[in-house]
Amino acid sequence: MVLSRRLPDAAVQLLADVADVVQPPVDRPLGAAELRAAVAGADALVCLLLDRVDDALLDAAGPQLRVVANIAVGYDNVDVEACRRRGVRVTNTPGVLTDATADLTLALLLGITRRVGEGDRLLRAGRSWGWDLDFMLGTGLRGARLGLVGYGAIGQAVARRAAAFGMEVAYAARRPAADGAPPAEHLPLEELLAGSDVVSLHCPLTPQTRHLVDAAALRSMRAGAYLVNTARGPVVDEAALVAALEAGEIRGAALDVFEDEPAVHPGLVGRDDVLLTPHLGSATVQTREAMAVLAARNAAAVLGGQEPPTPVR
Numbered sequence: 001m002v003l004s005r006r007l008p009d010a011a012v013q014l015l016a017d018v019a020d021v022v023q024p025p026v027d028r029p030l031g032a033a034e035l036r037a038a039v040a041g042a043d044a045l046v047c048l049l050l051d052r053v054d055d056a057l058l059d060a061a062g063p064q065l066r067v068v069a070n071i072a073v074g075y076d077n078v079d080v081e082a083c084r085r086r087g088v089r090v091t092n093t094p095g096v097l098t099d100a101t102a103d104l105t106l107a108l109l110l111g112i113t114r115r116v117g118e119g120d121r122l123l124r125a126g127r128s129w130g131w132d133l134d135f136m137l138g139t140g141l142r143g144a145r146l147g148l149v150g151y152g153a154i155g156q157a158v159a160r161r162a163a164a165f166g167m168e169v170a171y172a173a174r175r176p177a178a179d180g181a182p183p184a185e186h187l188p189l190e191e192l193l194a195g196s197d198v199v200s201l202h203c204p205l206t207p208q209t210r211h212l213v214d215a216a217a218l219r220s221m222r223a224g225a226y227l228v229n230t231a232r233g234p235v236v237d238e239a240a241l242v243a244a245l246e247a248g249e250i251r252g253a254a255l256d257v258f259e260d261e262p263a264v265h266p267g268l269v270g271r272d273d274v275l276l277t278p279h280l281g282s283a284t285v286q287t288r289e290a291m292a293v294l295a296a297r298n299a300a301a302v303l304g305g306q307e308p309p310t311p312v313r
Contacts, residue, residue: 001299002042004051005031011046011104011292018300019044026121036060044299046071050261053078053289058086067302070297073097073154074232075312076205090312091298095153096290097282102157105200105230108254109146112226112275114138121272129156139197139224139251147196149189149212150203151177152233159184166295170196193220194249198228205232213237218244226252230281241285242267245274 001019003012006027008227015021022038026028028051030038039045039061047053049072058065058079065088071076073094083090103279111117115138122136123131129135144160148155151171159169159182171177171183172192177184189212193199199221203209213236215229227250229236244250252273256262261279268274282288298308 001044001046001303002039004038004047004072005033007046007292007296008289009149010289011296014293014296014300015046018303028077032056041067043067044303046079046295048072048256051077053083055079055082058082058088067091067299069299069308070312071291071295071300076232076308078312080312084219086309089302089308091295091302091308091310092106092312093291093294093298094310096294097287098153098157100284100287101230101281102161103155104256104277104283105154105202106157106161106165107229108228108230108275109141109198109200109226109279112228112252112254112273113141115272116121117275119270139226143168144197145170145195147172147187147192147199147200148184149192149199151181151184151186152202154230155200155202156181158202167198189217190220194222195218196225197222198226200228201231201235203231203235205234208236211237211240215239215240215243218249219248223248223252226250228254232255234260238265238268241265245271 001015001021003023012021032052035051036057039057042061043064044067046069053068068078068083069091071093072137073092075090075092078090080090105190107267115136119136144167146167148158148171149172155171162169170187170192171184172187172189176186178210216241241253242265252274256277257279264276283292294310298310
């Protein structure tokens with residue numbers, strides 16, 4: 001059992017009950033060559049979203065590898081088909097990070113519409129200011145339309161929170177939401193983009209969603225609209241986003257994920273109409289431990305000949 005990063009004690013202990021656990025000697029992301037060397041001979045790999053699991057890594061691991069347990073709800077870092085060809089199970093960690101990610105989405109939404117980051121920078125820079133009727137005016141949320149791109153568990157959790165702020169909610173998804181989902185209008189993507197005051201992304205990264213928000217999509221949004229992304233960075237064409245902001249095609253953006261993490265497009269960094277956080281969607285003590293424990297349970301189940309709690313189908 002190989003871990004690509006050090007995990008919380010609760011997860012390590014669960015794994016130690018079923019296998020010998022090998023943790024990396026340093027707590028930093030391993031390079032591709034380092035990870036291939038580390039996984040050689042392993043029967044299980046517990047990895048993070050920055051670890052690329054591809055043919056080269058699977059070949060380096062060897063035919064005895066049985067499971068790749070990814071500590072993330074998304075698994076765009078894992079070549080699932082390459083794993084299936086080798087009989088390797090792939091698992092992820094959905095559910096346990098839903099509330100944390102939805103909470104951060106609302107924090108970003110409030111932060112960008114009420115200019116929180118901009119105000120914080122003003123005060124820290126020691127710039128003069130004074131209360132006035134038109135000082136640093138933001139945008140109120142009551143009655144505004146929130147357009148959700150993707151309406152799975154996280155999108156629905158965001159919808160519930162947005163309703164508490166008096167927002168109208170619509171969503172674009174391949175199919176209508178199942179019974180029990182928060183009430184929201186199901187719209188084609190083009191109509192959603194054109195009619196929303198805030199567009200928030202909650203879709204997985206796939207070949208179809210890469211650069212889903214491109215120059216054309218941004219031009220179709222309202223000039224006073226905001227874009228929020230807590231999904232995956234490459235869903236947004238960052239160069240197109242910078243151009244749209246410079247042209248005034250949208251009012252602002254709040255991003256927790258980036259196209260080429262950990263790098264951020266330099267055109268985004270110096271802008272007051274952009275709020276940036278370093279991939280903090282699931283970053284609470286409780287959530288990160290729950291993710292690690294779920295990944296450990298998945299790996300342990302496969303090694304024990306059982307069905308894992310959250311397999312990737």
